[in-house]
Amino acid sequence: MDYPGNLFVVAAPSGAGKSSLVKALLEIDSQLQLSVSHTTRAPRGQEKHGRDYFFTSQPEFDAMVAGNAFVEWAHVHGQRYGTSKKAIEDRIAQGADVILEIDYQGALQITQAFANAVLIFILPPSWEELRSRLERRGEDPTDVIEMRLKNASEEMAQAHKFDFVIINELFERAVFDLKAIVHAQRLRYAAQRRTRAATFESLNIP
Numbered sequence: 001m002d003y004p005g006n007l008f009v010v011a012a013p014s015g016a017g018k019s020s021l022v023k024a025l026l027e028i029d030s031q032l033q034l035s036v037s038h039t040t041r042a043p044r045g046q047e048k049h050g051r052d053y054f055f056t057s058q059p060e061f062d063a064m065v066a067g068n069a070f071v072e073w074a075h076v077h078g079q080r081y082g083t084s085k086k087a088i089e090d091r092i093a094q095g096a097d098v099i100l101e102i103d104y105q106g107a108l109q110i111t112q113a114f115a116n117a118v119l120i121f122i123l124p125p126s127w128e129e130l131r132s133r134l135e136r137r138g139e140d141p142t143d144v145i146e147m148r149l150k151n152a153s154e155e156m157a158q159a160h161k162f163d164f165v166i167i168n169e170l171f172e173r174a175v176f177d178l179k180a181i182v183h184a185q186r187l188r189y190a191a192q193r194r195t196r197a198a199t200f201e202s203l204n205i206p
């Protein structure tokens with residue numbers, strides 16, 4: 001299916017900074033809309049249902065899986081997370097650009113449904129810095145931080161499957177890189193759609 005809007009998928013190991021980067025991008029790019037995921041994990045301190053996540057019980061999540069409501073879903077750090085079709089399809093069909101913050105398994109599933117999706121992987125500058133970001137964030141207990149760090153090596157081994165990799169060392173630099181990727185994709189996709197429309201017109205294809 002060929003939608004007029006763009007789809008951007010940002011993945012990273014926990015603590016690399018993807019939520020912070022996406023938040024900064026959304027503040028300067030009014031064309032971009034965030035897809036809010038469903039999760040079975042409990043809300044953290046300031047998190048709000050419907051804004052950060054749709055916090056969903058296990059039976060509700062099961063029902064959504066059975067009802068084919070997700071475009072992708074995965075087990076991540078011992079919980080389930082998923083992107084509903086509702087969160088993206090209508091919006092990109094209407095020409096909005098949508099950005100997803102999800103794990104690598106979900107990102108790879110997205111490419112099955114949306115071949116034009118742009119996949120961006122965020123890396124931390126070092127293991128020490130990744131640990132220190134998770135600790136400084138102070139949102140997760142030690143055992144959860146250890147599990148997230150353990151899972152990070154498997155996640156980072158998938159980075160080569162993505163269209164772009166950004167190292168989030170200096171925050172402002174990483175925001176700039178992300179912004180540049182979004183801008184380049186908009187130009188590329190608009191040119192592609194113009195070329196296709198002109199070809200169809202010349203061949204008299206409705």
Ligand SMILES: Nc1ncnc2c1ncn2[C@@H]1O[C@H](COP(=O)(O)OP(=O)(O)OP(=O)(O)O)[C@@H](O)[C@H]1O
Nearest residue numbers: 012014015016017018019020133137168169170171
């Ligand atoms: N470039 C950076 N330099 C220093 N600290 C950063 C940088 N980017 C993000 N951080 C900090 O690192 C912590 C983790 O960032 P963030 O919550 O955005 O990570 P995440 O990848 O979205 O993690 P998760 O997948 O667990 O939600 C936050 O406290 C954030 O303020």
Ligand SMILES: Nc1nc2c(ncn2[C@@H]2O[C@H](COP(=O)(O)O)[C@@H](O)[C@H]2O)c(=O)[nH]1
Nearest residue numbers: 014037073074076081082083101102103106
């Ligand atoms: N496959 C999906 N992964 C998702 C989705 N939403 C978030 N995530 C991933 O979960 C981890 C942990 O998030 P946290 O909020 O508990 O720290 C995060 O790093 C994402 O990679 C989703 O819809 N699908």
